[in-house]
Amino acid sequence: MPQYMLLLRDDGSAWGKMSPEDMQKAMERYMEWRQRPFCVGGKRLDSFTGKVMVKKDGKISVTDGPFSESREVLGGYFTIVADNYDAAVKLSMDHPHVEFGTVEVREVAGMPEGD
Secondary structure: OOEEEEEEEEOOHHHHOOOHHHHHHHHHHHHHHHOOOOEEEEEEOOOOOOEEEEEEOOEEEEEEOOOOOOOOEEEEEEEEEOOOHHHHHHHHOOOHHHHOOEEEEEEOOOOOOOO
């Protein structure tokens, strides 16, 4: 069965306005969603650390990140299994992150098989 990545993006503004109690409730919703039988993985990404590597003029530069030109950043991901894109989207419609940002659904492409 195909796998799909749910890429979770937001600008962090909603989280900053939440009370500790509301934040705890939201985190519980994420953890509950993670337990669904079609969900095979998922993690939150650390928003304060990271490195960005870019090759330019034959040299690789490494800078602190994750900084983006846009306000929205990738904050985490979930991996689910579904029959097709339509099923993946339907399964993801009640993901708790839609309350805070965007959820991008992408199929995980298989690696080509060797000779």
